[in-house]
Amino acid sequence: MLAFILRRLAQSVAVLLSVAIIAFAMFRFVGDPVNQIVSLDTPAEQVEQVRKDLGLDKPVYIQFVRYIGNALQGDFGQSYQFRQPVTKLLAERAPATLELALMSALFSLLVGIPMGVYTALYRDGFGARLFQAVSLIGVSLPTFLIGILLIYLFSVHLGWLPSFGRGQVVKITENWTTGLLTISGIKALILPAITLGLFQMTLIMRLVRAEMLEVMRTDYIKFARARGLKTRAINFGHALKNTLVPVITIAGLQLGSIIAFAIITETVFQWPGMGVLFLKAVQNVDIPIMAAYLMMIAALFVLINLFVDLLYAAVDPRLRATIRES
Amino acid sequence: MRFRSGLLAACAAAALALSVGVTSAKTLRYANQGDLKSLDPYTLNETTANAHLGNVYEGLTKRGKDLSIQPGLAERWEVLEPTKWRFYLRKGVKFANGEDFTADDVIFSADRVRATGSNFTTRVPKDAKFVKVDDHTVDVILTSPNPILNSQWDTWYIMSKKWAEANNSTAPTPASAQTPSFSSLNANGTGPFKIESHQPGVKTVFKPNAGWWGKPEHNLTEVIFTPINSDATRVAALLSGEVDIIEPVPIQDIQRVNSSPNAQVLTGPELRTIFLGMDQTRDELLESSVKGKNPFKDKRVREAFYKAIDIETIKSRVMRGLSTPSALMIAPELFVFSKDFKRPAYDPDGAKKLLAEAGYPNGFEVGMDCPNDRYVNDGQICQAIVGMLARAGIKVNLNAQPKAQYFAKVLKSGGYKTSFYLLGWTPGTFDSHNVLYDVMGCRADGSNRGETNLGNYCNPKLDALTDQVLVEADTNKRNDLIKQAFQLGFDDYGYIPLHQQALAWGVAKNVKVAQRADNSVLLYWITKD
Numbered sequence: 115m116l117a118f119i120l121r122r123l124a125q126s127v128a129v130l131l132s133v134a135i136i137a138f139a140m141f142r143f144v145g146d147p148v149n150q151i152v153s154l155d156t157p158a159e160q161v162e163q164v165r166k167d168l169g170l171d172k173p174v175y176i177q178f179v180r181y182i183g184n185a186l187q188g189d190f191g192q193s194y195q196f197r198q199p200v201t202k203l204l205a206e207r208a209p210a211t212l213e214l215a216l217m218s219a220l221f222s223l224l225v226g227i228p229m230g231v232y233t234a235l236y237r238d239g240f241g242a243r244l245f246q247a248v249s250l251i252g253v254s255l256p257t258f259l260i261g262i263l264l265i266y267l268f269s270v271h272l273g274w275l276p277s278f279g280r281g282q283v284v285k286i287t288e289n290w291t292t293g294l295l296t297i298s299g300i301k302a303l304i305l306p307a308i309t310l311g312l313f314q315m316t317l318i319m320r321l322v323r324a325e326m327l328e329v330m331r332t333d334y335i336k337f338a339r340a341r342g343l344k345t346r347a348i349n350f351g352h353a354l355k356n357t358l359v360p361v362i363t364i365a366g367l368q369l370g371s372i373i374a375f376a377i378i379t380e381t382v383f384q385w386p387g388m389g390v391l392f393l394k395a396v397q398n399v400d401i402p403i404m405a406a407y408l409m410m411i412a413a414l415f416v417l418i419n420l421f422v423d424l425l426y427a428a429v430d431p432r433l434r435a436t437i438r439e440s
Numbered sequence: 441m442r443f444r445s446g447l448l449a450a451c452a453a454a455a456l457a458l459s460v461g462v463t464s465a466k467t468l469r470y471a472n473q474g475d476l477k478s479l480d481p482y483t484l485n486e487t488t489a490n491a492h493l494g495n496v497y498e499g500l501t502k503r504g505k506d507l508s509i510q511p512g513l514a515e516r517w518e519v520l521e522p523t524k525w526r527f528y529l530r531k532g533v534k535f536a537n538g539e540d541f542t543a544d545d546v547i548f549s550a551d552r553v554r555a556t557g558s559n560f561t562t563r564v565p566k567d568a569k570f571v572k573v574d575d576h577t578v579d580v581i582l583t584s585p586n587p588i589l590n591s592q593w594d595t596w597y598i599m600s601k602k603w604a605e606a607n608n609s610t611a612p613t614p615a616s617a618q619t620p621s622f623s624s625l626n627a628n629g630t631g632p633f634k635i636e637s638h639q640p641g642v643k644t645v646f647k648p649n650a651g652w653w654g655k656p657e658h659n660l661t662e663v664i665f666t667p668i669n670s671d672a673t674r675v676a677a678l679l680s681g682e683v684d685i686i687e688p689v690p691i692q693d694i695q696r697v698n699s700s701p702n703a704q705v706l707t708g709p710e711l712r713t714i715f716l717g718m719d720q721t722r723d724e725l726l727e728s729s730v731k732g733k734n735p736f737k738d739k740r741v742r743e744a745f746y747k748a749i750d751i752e753t754i755k756s757r758v759m760r761g762l763s764t765p766s767a768l769m770i771a772p773e774l775f776v777f778s779k780d781f782k783r784p785a786y787d788p789d790g791a792k793k794l795l796a797e798a799g800y801p802n803g804f805e806v807g808m809d810c811p812n813d814r815y816v817n818d819g820q821i822c823q824a825i826v827g828m829l830a831r832a833g834i835k836v837n838l839n840a841q842p843k844a845q846y847f848a849k850v851l852k853s854g855g856y857k858t859s860f861y862l863l864g865w866t867p868g869t870f871d872s873h874n875v876l877y878d879v880m881g882c883r884a885d886g887s888n889r890g891e892t893n894l895g896n897y898c899n900p901k902l903d904a905l906t907d908q909v910l911v912e913a914d915t916n917k918r919n920d921l922i923k924q925a926f927q928l929g930f931d932d933y934g935y936i937p938l939h940q941q942a943l944a945w946g947v948a949k950n951v952k953v954a955q956r957a958d959n960s961v962l963l964y965w966i967t968k969d
Binding site: 144154156163203269270279383390 | 471485561562621641642669677842844851854865868874891
């Protein structure tokens, strides 16, 4: 088991390194960071001085080696735009993104599962058909459009919910702020969380529905029925429980992508999270932020995958056996 | 009964008066497309940043609502000799932290603004000496006469020497700084506002500076600034009443904002001139079907391009009426004789004829570089131009890309790799010399002249006039020289000026704001009912 974990960890490091290499190769095509720092009428020798100070006059591979060297010591450099350490900027922005991701994951589970169960049990009913149609919209409409539609409906026309920002936040630690403790903070969370979670919600709903239909046909459900168990006990005690294993796997894996793909939702709602920071960094060729963000997201995915692999090994005896043999 | 209703009315009036007294807290919420990245006034020379910091910091001069130069931290100044200026500093001015403002702060700021890492080195001539006469008098000694010495000093903000020294901020923060800088997160100015809190890229809160020396023209008690990058969200936030001012309003949304009950759009001409430039220096264009020669070196070709562009159509279709077609490379607000210049009429047949005379009866192919996220509808302007030139037989291969990539390609640092491009320019000094020198001057090694002359349009006679403009102190003579210089560029078809774009601010109906043509949203001129 230990050898397995070590091997997976080594693979993870390799993945991170290759992400860094690909990222650095791509930075050459996003534009010249120096032009974003100086203004149009800055004299040329000053422009070159800035380039030199930043080490951007060196070949890419030297910049890369230097970056990795510093990163290993926990130094991810300073943002060109904000003149602040990247780690500090990301740490300040992370709570907003995590809060949003968590809420939309909760939303997608709490709404998606009951809807899936409902559509499976009453699959020819009007409600089920309606849910199916709605879920189709959720899957096919792009996130930014959903966000803007929600803003126009709930902020501009009805005036119920704010169209941007986090509302009032409460500071818990130096970097950690939460909007969950104030009314305006919770109100501000609703629209972005729905926008971000809608796709996952429809995914989960469809997954639960398909699994549920499958399970309902199995013999043990028939036997349970024959034993005269209550419908509710059958549906929720036996059927739903057995559909949840794949749902949890998918939901866990999707959490990574919710965090990573919060960029669009964050931009639409001006949610002050890491996604907005990253997008602005791309527009302004702020390489330190881009690099650190990409590495962080890669590390996140690697971690989640590692965790899932280990979990599988723990759960599935057959897998454990193969690991032992190898 | 009458008595009672009268009493009631009196009570109601009293209650109203009382409640007005209680609710006099006026919070202005302001959203801009761009972030406020650093609070250090010498790190980023950009209109939005300068405007933000202009609420907190002040220069020796100020600019009025009409952009005229007015006394700021200097009460008055005089030119003792052409190379010696004397500035009399305002007395009794304090920085937000309570320190007195003195001549030492001016001298310190003059050094700091010229230090490495400053983005504002051109604000103060490199070799100008600042001499303290007494605590409230400073002499500036120049090596050559400079009639526009203080023209950009409204955005050369004066910092406190003691504060900077105490906080390890004596040098402007260069992008490469290895330690986070204090002055990019904290501000200490003499201005009408101070910064209550600042989270870069998220939120900045301004509070009025009670100790300010002037008489406030605003009635605000708090200003909350948030960047909202997405156009649709910014407009939605204004329409839903969550913010009071937004800048800019995308021109396609102007109608909608104006038809809403609680907000309107303030429009006005901006100082930035949008123009087209052509590579007139290479012997063969980088991106063209013409080999072995450079068609843009032929004045007739440049004239043909000029005449093939229907500026009125660009104004009505692309800019939806919100542009001022321009015959000059400078906005009419900045040069008195602008109205003496008229654009040559749109003449597609004439353009074809000129191209035929120049030896291109069937036109030619040329690449065009264009930003698509820098100026108002820049990408669409270029597309329109591609269509118009096609009618004259020119096939333009448009390369419209985000500003980051665009500037990396076309600027000096990228090797001026362009044949035909669109660019915008606001003279930082609000003076013609800047345009004549930076954009219309001949490029030369070892000189900053013509650094933004991406196509190197070059006329030595124009350069000679530019040099005279720099040292001529007599306003009338100077304007005459400027006119002659612009006339040369005009006759040469060295550039194709297009228009000045318009400002568009979205403002809630209960807010009054002075819109200055340099697109600075200045809090100290805002009142809210």
